[in-house]
Amino acid sequence: MVGTAREHDVVVLGATGFVxxxxAEHLALAAPAGARIALAGRSRDRLTRVRALLPAPARAWPLLVADTDDDASLRALAAATRVVVTTVGPYLRSGLPVVEACARAGTHYADLTGEVPFVRRAADTHGEVARATGARLVHACGYDAVPSDLAVLLLHRRVAADDAGTLGHVRLVASARGGVSGGTVASVRGVAELAVRDASVRRLLADPYALSPDRAAEPSTTQPSDAPAPGRTVDGRWVATSPMGSFNTRVVRRSNALQGWAYGRDLRYEEVAATGRGLRGAAAAVGLSVGLPLALAALMVPPTRALLDRALPAAGTGPDAATRRAGWFRMGVHAVTTTGRHYRALAAGHGDPGYAATAVMLGEAALALALDGDRLPDRAGSLTPATGIGDVLVERLRAAGHTYEAAER
Known part of the structure; x- marks a missing residue:
């Protein structure tokens, strides 16, 4: 396991990028006194400028030069710290060398990926090494997929405590307000381009158990569609395809399998996006359900992709401070157990979900990995937020002002 002799507790790789x-700003405000944090990136000059703009506790943080195209720099980085938290994406393009360096050094790792092919490759190529060295490689530590993953974990905990069977049908309904960054666009584009070229990637993306640690052992339970037909309502609100549901659902199912299918082998898990009530909500539901696949298709075709590139945010840019402050997310999760009992979970928070709230989630995940080792689940390898950090992350996010709760209805 990671020893205490390392020079740093947490290194933020990609500290000069938008996210x-x-x-780094969250860590400067939230990390306890004495936490040893460093910033890393390709340019020392840019790191110096970023550090000067951070809250006062960060002004003395060390600066480390590292490049995802330079394996030697990544090996040195991983060997110097207990945790690497990386925002350098798209992860399919830049992430695997960082995962490899951390796995080999026995260094814990956290990222923000929403890319199914990346998580699959990272698990397949570096999971065994990480298990041997004791490294926790925790993917999806932002809005995708922390609220989903932890909400279902809490439902499982409550159902088990009540001896109410296991989870059967679970539906998450997401509501949010926020913006989009160039990094998110680049990530979606990268997956879309790869899917066009590689039929195996298209099959992977269509597989509801794409991230399972043991695909052959998965149950034959039919999973809900990632793209429900327009026209559905839940609790009086219209719902549509959730933009990141096809990723988050795979993460939750991986969490179930990594825990020996503790949530239940009958688990049927789905995510939808709430669009509102009345005619306006209905129109938004149709627009989202039809527009999302059309936008993905457009990203796969060079001529339309070039047009979208002119309209979408550029790399390194994102929502302004006012948008980030005004944002919020709220995820209501309804579960029916195998004994017919009904439970409800809520995951909610303030701030733009993909950026302000995500910075809190990733920052707290990094602090948990670095400072709460004796309370973390006894696991190593390629993990999810629920299986790699679990209840400790729930506690930290509650303390940061987010809501995580579960109860019988």
Whole structure:
């Protein structure tokens, strides 16, 4: 396991990027006195400028030069710290060398990926090494997929405590207000381009158990569609395809399998996005359900992709401070157990979900990995937020002002 002799507790790799700077800002405000944090990136000059703009506790943080194209720099980085938290994406392009360096060094790792092919490759190529060295490689530590993953974990905990069977049908309904960054666009584009070229990637993306640690052992339970037909309502609100549901659902199912299918082998898990009530909500539901696949298709075709590139945010940019402050997310999760009992969970928070709230989630995940080792689940390898950090992350996020709760209805 990671020893205490390392020079740093947490290194933020990609600290000069849009989200990386937000994560560094959260750590400067939230990390306890004595936490040894460093900033890393390709340019010392840019790191110096970013550090000067951070809250006062960060002004003395060390600066480390590292590049995802330079394996030697990544090996040195991983060997010097207990945790690497990376915002350098798209992860399919830049992430695997960082995962490899951490796995080999026995260094804990956390990222913000929403890319199914990346998580699959990272698990397949570096999971065994990480288990041997004791490294926790925790993917999806932002809005995708922390609220989903932890909400279902809490439902499982409550159902088990009540001896109410196991989870059967679970539906998450997401509501949120926020913006989009160039990094998110680049990530979606990268997956879309790969899917066009590689039929195996298209099959992976279509597989509801794409991230399972043991695909052959998965149950034959039919999972809900990632793209429900328009026209559904839940609790009087219209719902539509959730933009990140096809990723988050795979993470939750991986969490179930990594825990020996503790949530239940009958688990049927789905995510939808709430669009509102009345005619306006209905129109938004149709627009989202139809527009999302059309936008993905457009990203796969060079001529339309070039047009979208002119309209979408550029790399390194994102929502302004006012948008980030005004944002919020709220995820209501309804579960029916195998004994017919009904439970409800809520995951909610303030701030733009993909950026302000995500910086809190990733920052707290990094602090948990670095400072709460004796309370973390006894696991190593390629993990999810629920299986790699679990209840400790729930506690930290509650303390940061987010809501995580579960109860019988």
């Amino acid at each position: 990386g700077t937000l994560v």
